[in-house]
Structures are given as structure tokens and as C-alpha cells.
Amino acid sequence: MADVNPVLLDEQLCFSIYSASKKFNHFYQSALAPFGLTYPQYIAMLVLWEKAPLTVHQLGERLELDSGTLTPLLKRLEKQGWVSRVRSQTDERQVLIHLTEMATTKRDEVYSRIGQCQTLLGMTSNEIDSMMSELVTVKEQLDTVSHQRLIAKKVDQTN
Amino acid sequence: MADVNPVLLDEQLCFSIYSASKKFNHFYQSALAPFGLTYPQYIAMLVLWEKAPLTVHQLGERLELDSGTLTPLLKRLEKQGWVSRVRSQTDERQVLIHLTEMATTKRDEVYSRIGQCQTLLGMTSNEIDSMMSELVTVKEQLDTVSHQRLIAKKVDQTN
């Protein structure tokens, strides 16, 4: 253990990303304050505006969130009039999330506000694409490594 | 409002970063499970290992977290034996966060574990530096823009 390198916060990519994520979150939440949407609520609405209705599970796959997070979030969106939660007739395990008229009406206002935010960010499409592409690589590597660790655990358990 | 561009989740840099942040969080939390540290607890320990003792305020400046988050987090770290919280003698408003012997003893084990994680990530120093540098640019822009919006709000209020 004598050959261990120090780990400095300022050199950690994870912290840089964690910090950026919080700043983005705050930025959009502030920009969307007139609509009363939090950041996670906003990305849920984005997915629903792309293609509603969706089940909780389908929405969760896009957002990488489970029902433990989504159920209360969607109840709040319902309370504020953005969505309705309807138990599916064909499969009563599922709950379909529909857009309300208000959500459909306000969609372009929100789109427009986000467009302004993107302009304020002042990045070119190329810069954004490049950065997202690097992030995809990192995320894939994290998924792979997490999966390996899972396999390793399983192997350990069989010993 | 007829000239509004659609906003697609998969094209949002913010979501890419939000998603990566969650994956990193999960990855490190899993790697540090033998030590019982969550990700935010781990980065707090990193800062303390660099320079303890620190006041709650100083720690919060490094981590960009306020006492509303840190106080309960530090109480949990104290409960688990990593730190002690001592009211300052010279200024009784402040609480100094000290490392325990256990924390000092286990530091290199954690450093070593994190070193393994960095290896698993499989990125070169250059790649990491480059990405962090881009993130700094984005974060500075977000800070600037948030500040502008704040100014704008103040101007609005005077009208």
C-alpha cells in the first residue's frame, strides 16, 4: 500500500460531471420556473411530447429512472395538470401517461424557452455533438465495467 | 410560435451529462461498498484527506454543497466513524470536521480502490484532461448565464 497515488478532487472526471450536472439542473429549473417544472419533470415531459401515451416502464427506460422515482414525479405532474395517469384497459398492470390539453398547448412555449437556453449556452452543434459523443463512450465503458463487476460477483458467489 | 424547433431528449447535452453523472455515481458507490461510503460521502472524504480539519462552510465551497446537505451527510460520516464534528473554540459559530484515526488508516485503501476504478475506465490522462477542460468551459458559461439571468431579474424588479 506504499505505492498508492493521492486522489485529488480537482482531477476527478466524475466530480467534474457531477458538478456540471447540478449546474445544468439548476439552470434549466430556473429557466422553466414560469412553467413550474423541475428538471426531472421537464425531461419527462420532453419524452412524452415526443410520443405519448407511454407506460411508466417505457418512460423509465428512456429516462433511466424506475417507478420508485417516477410514480411520485408523475403524480406531481398530474396534480399540476400536465399529464393524466390512466390504468390500461388491455393490461391492468400498466399505467398509461397521457398528455393533457394544457401540456399540448404549452409545448411550443417550453420548446421556445429551451431554444433560448441553448442559444445562451453558446455552443455550436459540432461542439455539442462532439461532447455528447465522448460522454456516450464514457457511459458505455461504465456500463461495461459495471456489468463485469456483476459477473465477477456472480463468479465469486459460486466459489 | 410557429417557428419553434422540436426539442428531442437524445439531443440534449444536459441529459447526457445528467445520465453520465448518475452512472458514475452508481459505479463509485458500488466500488466503495466495502467501505460503506456513498458517492457524496466519498467526495467529502477526498477533500478532507487533502486538508483536514475544515469547517462545514469550507467543505461546502469545495463540493458546491450547502449545510442543508452537508450537515446530515457529515452526521452520517461521524456515526460511521470517519470524521468528528467539533465546535470551534475560537469561533463558536463554526464546526470543524476532523478525520478520525480510522479515516487516516483507511485512506490508502480507498485511494487504491479508486485507482483501480480509473484503470477500469480505460481513459488516458489526456482524454480525461481534455474532457474536464470542456466541462469547465460549459460550467463557466452556465455560471455566467445564470448570473446574467439574475441581473436581468433584478433589472426587471426595478421596473
Added chain:
DNA sequence: TTCCAGAGTATTGTATACAATTAAATTGCC
């Protein structure tokens, strides 16, 4: 000296996240 504005921490209330469990409905398989 007294008083008070500001600093530092803790607390409260709201909203995520996520693991683990529960409960209900559906599917497969005999």
C-alpha cells in the same frame, strides 16, 4: 456597552434517486 448586521450552522419542507419489498395482473407451461 449595547445593539445589530452579517456569518455560520442547523432545521424544515419539497423533490429527486434508488434498492428492496409488496401487490396485482398476465403469461407460460403442464
Added chain:
DNA sequence: GGCAATTTAATTGTATACAATACTCTGGAA
């Protein structure tokens, strides 16, 4: 058709985040 395994949401418990508030302490001005 009957039932075990699976799927889907909801619930429970723990841990962040953060705005807003409360409370204590400090240092300086009147």
C-alpha cells in the same frame, strides 16, 4: 384450466440536493 414465474406499479426506507427559515455567535458602530 390451474398455477408458478414474470411483469408492472406502487410503496417503504435511506440518502442526497437545495430553498427558506431559524438560531447562535461575532465584530463593529453608535
